[in-house]
Amino acid sequence: MLGYEFxxxxxxxxxxxxxxxxxxxxxxxxxRSLYKRDSEKCGIINSxxxxxxxxxxxxxxxxxxxxxxxxxxxxxxxxxxxVKNGITVESNGCVISxxxxxxxxxxxxxxxxxxxxxxxxxxxxxxxxxGEEGGIIYVGGQYNCRHNHIRYxxxxxxxxxxxxxxxxxxxxxxxxxxxxxxxxxxxxxVKAGIGSNGGD
Numbered sequence: 001m002l003g004y005e006f007x008x009x010x011x012x013x014x015x016x017x018x019x020x021x022x023x024x025x026x027x028x029x030x031x032r033s034l035y036k037r038d039s040e041k042c043g044i045i046n047s048x049x050x051x052x053x054x055x056x057x058x059x060x061x062x063x064x065x066x067x068x069x070x071x072x073x074x075x076x077x078x079x080x081x082x083v084k085n086g087i088t089v090e091s092n093g094c095v096i097s098x099x100x101x102x103x104x105x106x107x108x109x110x111x112x113x114x115x116x117x118x119x120x121x122x123x124x125x126x127x128x129x130x131g132e133e134g135g136i137i138y139v140g141g142q143y144n145c146r147h148n149h150i151r152y153x154x155x156x157x158x159x160x161x162x163x164x165x166x167x168x169x170x171x172x173x174x175x176x177x178x179x180x181x182x183x184x185x186x187x188x189x190v191k192a193g194i195g196s197n198g199g200d
Contacts, residue, residue, distance in 0.1 A: 013044040043074040051082045055101075059090040068092055068115060080104060089114050097121045105130040107168075108155075113142035116149075123154045128168035135195070140174030149181045156188040169195050 049055040058073050070093025080086040080101040086108040087096055096119045101108040108124045111117060124136045136155045139148060155170040169192030173180050187193050 014046050039071065039073060041072045043076065044078060045074075045076045047078045049078060049080050049083065052084070054085045054088055055080045055083045056086070057088045057090075058094055059088075070094075070116065075099060080108070085110055088112065089117055092116060094118070095120075099123070100125075102126050103129070107134050107136065107138045109137045110134075111137075111139040111145060111148055113145050114148065115144060116147045119148065119150045120152045123156075125157050127155075127158045129158075134174075135169045135172030136190070137171045138168075138174065139172070139180055140197070146179045147181070150183075150185065151181070152184045154186045154188075155190060156186070158190050169193060171195070173197065 044056055056075050058075065071091045072093055073091060074095040075087055076095065077098045080099065082103050084105045086101040086104055087099070089096065089109065089111045090113045092115045094117045096109055096117065099122045102125045104127050106128065108122065108127055109119055119137060127136050136158060137150055137153065139145060150171055170187040170190045171182050171185065171194045173196040175197055182194055
């Protein structure tokens, strides 16, 4: 189920509230508040997104990827609470900034593919509660994942009291995530800081 799906240029979603009571019987059902496919200059701002499988998904067409065409989509000033994943990016030239994510299961921001995205001034607290791999901000997985800027984020307090298993790190650059820029972030009370598994 999708809240909004964009296939166009410049629509803006703002000041919306989306709260989905996740069905524990069918936890794998995808529930997203916003899905932007083949879109440009689309955004969601100033919104409350709760209890979703994925808060926001941003994806480009294969043609746009091949041409390295920036979509200039943006996700800014939103509050994610109780989601599985906050923001999933498969796009070029997006801005993900000033978002707060708390009490989520897996990742706050997952860049599966994309170049020259800006991820800045986001805050994560009490995240990655069920993740043993990945990270609060997780980058990598495809060859066209390069030159993303991860900067000035505040990632803190994802440790679970009494928990001894390996927990996800703050920023993870995984397979094929190369030539990424990670700087100016504040990382506090997180099991691991910045890790690279094969990238530059």
